[in-house]
Amino acid sequence: MRPSYLLATALVLVACGASAPEAAKVPAATGLAPGVCKSVATFTSSAAPQLQKDGCAGCHAGSDASATAALDLTNVGKDNAAACSQALRAVDLANRPQSAIIQAAVGAQAHKGGTVADAQAFTSALLGWIANE
Numbered sequence: 001m002r003p004s005y006l007l008a009t010a011l012v013l014v015a016c017g018a019s020a021p022e023a024a025k026v027p028a029a030t031g032l033a034p035g036v037c038k039s040v041a042t043f044t045s046s047a048a049p050q051l052q053k054d055g056c057a058g059c060h061a062g063s064d065a066s067a068t069a070a071l072d073l074t075n076v077g078k079d080n081a082a083a084c085s086q087a088l089r090a091v092d093l094a095n096r097p098q099s100a101i102i103q104a105a106v107g108a109q110a111h112k113g114g115t116v117a118d119a120q121a122f123t124s125a126l127l128g129w130i131a132n133e
């Protein structure tokens with residue numbers, strides 16, 4: 001349901017003296033539950049190959065418990081819908097280039113996993129997905 005429709009419904013009900021419907025309290029926007037990826041397609045085409053190329057799963061897919069707790073990449077290449085939603089936790093939708101999943105990998109914040117060889121390629125591949133979230 002589009003937010004404008006919700007708003008219109010709420011306004012009509014308020015104008016008629018009825019209380020706003022429950023649905024009006026749901027944070028508007030996408031109709032998706034929070035934390036669910038909108039663009040599994042671009043995660044799969046752009047982000048996943050780069051995460052695989054740069055070996056992130058070497059630590060983030062179970063072999064290093066603290067790495068996997070911080071960012072779970074177990075599903076990358078296996079169930080990209082699940083992987084996308086898990087990776088989304090390391091995304092800052094208010095400031096996409098500052099997302100932890102980019103900042104950690106390019107050395108802009110402390111990261112035990114070190115830094116990728118080509119920060120520019122990594123950043124643009126990840127933003128190719130994140131821009132669609």
Ligand code: HEC
Pocket residue numbers: 051054055056057058059060064066067070071090100101102104105110111112113114116
């Ligand atoms: C050698 C193991 C290792 C590799 C390889 C590795 N990481 Fe990590 N990563 C860790 C560990 C350990 C942590 C938790 C402690 C920390 O933040 O440094 C972590 C934390 C993170 C976090 C969470 C940071 C936060 O602020 O919440 C992100 C995001 C992340 N890694 C992304 C990546 C990406 C993307 C790659 C691939 C380019 C990668 N890591 C490769 C070990 C690794």
